[in-house]
Amino acid sequence: MIALLIRDLRLALRAGGGFGLGLAFFLILTVLVPFSVGPQSALLSTIAPGILWLGALLACLLSLDRLLALDFEDGTLDVLATAPLPLEAALAVKALAHWVTTGLPLVLASPFLGVLLNLPQQGFGWLVISLLLGTPALSMIGTFGAALTVGIKRGGLLMSLLVLPLYVPTLIFGAEAARRGAIGMAVETPLLLLAGISLGAVALLPFAAASALRMTIR
Amino acid sequence: MELCLTDVAVARGGVPVLSGVSFTLAAGQALVLRGPNGSGKTTLLRAIAGLQPVLSGTITGASDRVAYAGHADGLKSMLSVAENLQFWAAVYGEHDIGAALDAYALAPLADRLTGTLSAGQKRRAGLARLMVTGRPIWVLDEPTVSLDRDAVALFAGAVRTHLGAGGMALLATHIDLGLEAQVLDVTGLRADSDALHGASDEAFL
Numbered sequence: 001m002i003a004l005l006i007r008d009l010r011l012a013l014r015a016g017g018g019f020g021l022g023l024a025f026f027l028i029l030t031v032l033v034p035f036s037v038g039p040q041s042a043l044l045s046t047i048a049p050g051i052l053w054l055g056a057l058l059a060c061l062l063s064l065d066r067l068l069a070l071d072f073e074d075g076t077l078d079v080l081a082t083a084p085l086p087l088e089a090a091l092a093v094k095a096l097a098h099w100v101t102t103g104l105p106l107v108l109a110s111p112f113l114g115v116l117l118n119l120p121q122q123g124f125g126w127l128v129i130s131l132l133l134g135t136p137a138l139s140m141i142g143t144f145g146a147a148l149t150v151g152i153k154r155g156g157l158l159m160s161l162l163v164l165p166l167y168v169p170t171l172i173f174g175a176e177a178a179r180r181g182a183i184g185m186a187v188e189t190p191l192l193l194l195a196g197i198s199l200g201a202v203a204l205l206p207f208a209a210a211s212a213l214r215m216t217i218r
Numbered sequence: 219m220e221l222c223l224t225d226v227a228v229a230r231g232g233v234p235v236l237s238g239v240s241f242t243l244a245a246g247q248a249l250v251l252r253g254p255n256g257s258g259k260t261t262l263l264r265a266i267a268g269l270q271p272v273l274s275g276t277i278t279g280a281s282d283r284v285a286y287a288g289h290a291d292g293l294k295s296m297l298s299v300a301e302n303l304q305f306w307a308a309v310y311g312e313h314d315i316g317a318a319l320d321a322y323a324l325a326p327l328a329d330r331l332t333g334t335l336s337a338g339q340k341r342r343a344g345l346a347r348l349m350v351t352g353r354p355i356w357v358l359d360e361p362t363v364s365l366d367r368d369a370v371a372l373f374a375g376a377v378r379t380h381l382g383a384g385g386m387a388l389l390a391t392h393i394d395l396g397l398e399a400q401v402l403d404v405t406g407l408r409a410d411s412d413a414l415h416g417a418s419d420e421a422f423l
Contacts, residue, residue, distance in 0.1 A: 010301075011297065079306070
């Protein structure tokens with residue numbers, strides 16, 4: 001399992017691995033928002049948590065396409081499916097690798113981008129915590145979506161349509177936690193629900209993803 | 219333990235392609251599948267590897283003992299040959315890739331990125347992957363595609379060594395490797411494609 005994690009991380013960092021893709025998208029989006037809505041700092045600080053969460057979600061979605069498709073094309077998935085490593089574990093590790101290369105950089109970059117959107121000072125901590133709790137769910141749900149559509153050539157559109165509704169609860173509770181944190185309200189309820197979604201996704205979706213993958217590679 | 223197929227039928231895309239396949243393979247033996255394109259060799263091999271279910275019949279002695287090499291090599295083009303083999307060796311719980319590199323004369327290429335290799339060199343690296351799995355049953359689908367004559371000889375030697383160590387090999391191939399092997403011609407086992415043995419849901423999907 002560790003070998004698979006190391007391999008995926010190494011591949012992401014090599015040329016064409018798409019390590020910076022999500023991060024660059026996140027950066028571009030948050031840099032452009034102040035230009036498009038105008039320099040009204042009150043408005044910007046109101047919408048900042050929502051924009052940052054939306055940017056993180058779309059950046060995650062952008063990189064899902066390559067999560068399993070490349071392994072499918074070069075036959076790696078066939079071999080992994082016959083390897084001693086259970087497919088559930090392999091997919092959980094691949095989701096973890098996706099989180100480390102996509103979710104974690106987004107979490108680390110978010111405070112700096114929060115400055116660009118005039119996020120209130122008290123909101124930074126809660127923004128980072130909400131993203132830290134929510135992005136694992138995004139990676140795991142995305143792995144499930146990728147497993148469902150991996151056999152379809154250019155299945156990116158179908159995958160986005162399947163995954164986006166599943167992302168909605170994470171977005172609602174994540175953005176709500178960040179918003180409440182920014183205006184100084186209590187954040188426990190949305191944070192607990194967000195953590196619940198993440199834990200549920202990590203516990204259950206590897207099995208769903210493995211079943212879906214067994215269907216698609218047969 | 220021997221590999222035993224009893225009256226196996228397989229389908230591809232919901233259409234039955236082969237039925238009534240039965241054979242037994244003991245340790246140290248090889249079986250060559252022959253048949254024209256589209257006769258179901260790949261589908262049968264994938265079923266034996268456990269990648270797809272059989273329509274009917276039973277396969278015994280195959281689970282967790284098969285190393286499968288399909289049309290794609292399962293190698294990452296942005297990793298070097300050695301990194302690819304080390305990864306698969308780790309997945310299968312083995313450590314030494316030296317023997318695999320030597321058997322396919324890959325030592326000079328070990329540090330090259332797989333994406334920069336020729337098709338035949340890549341194929342050799344893909345076949346070397348079987349040696350780092352430590353699995354007794356090699357299931358090989360058209361293993362000699364894009365290999366030159368020397369590489370085919372290397373491959374035949376590797377299979378012979380594997381059989382000599384008590385392994386088994388199942389090959390779908392059109393060329394003669396000079397191996398002592400049973401031959402199963404699947405041409406006569408073509409399934410009646412009108413008879414959908416409970417495969418209609420797959421045909422629908």
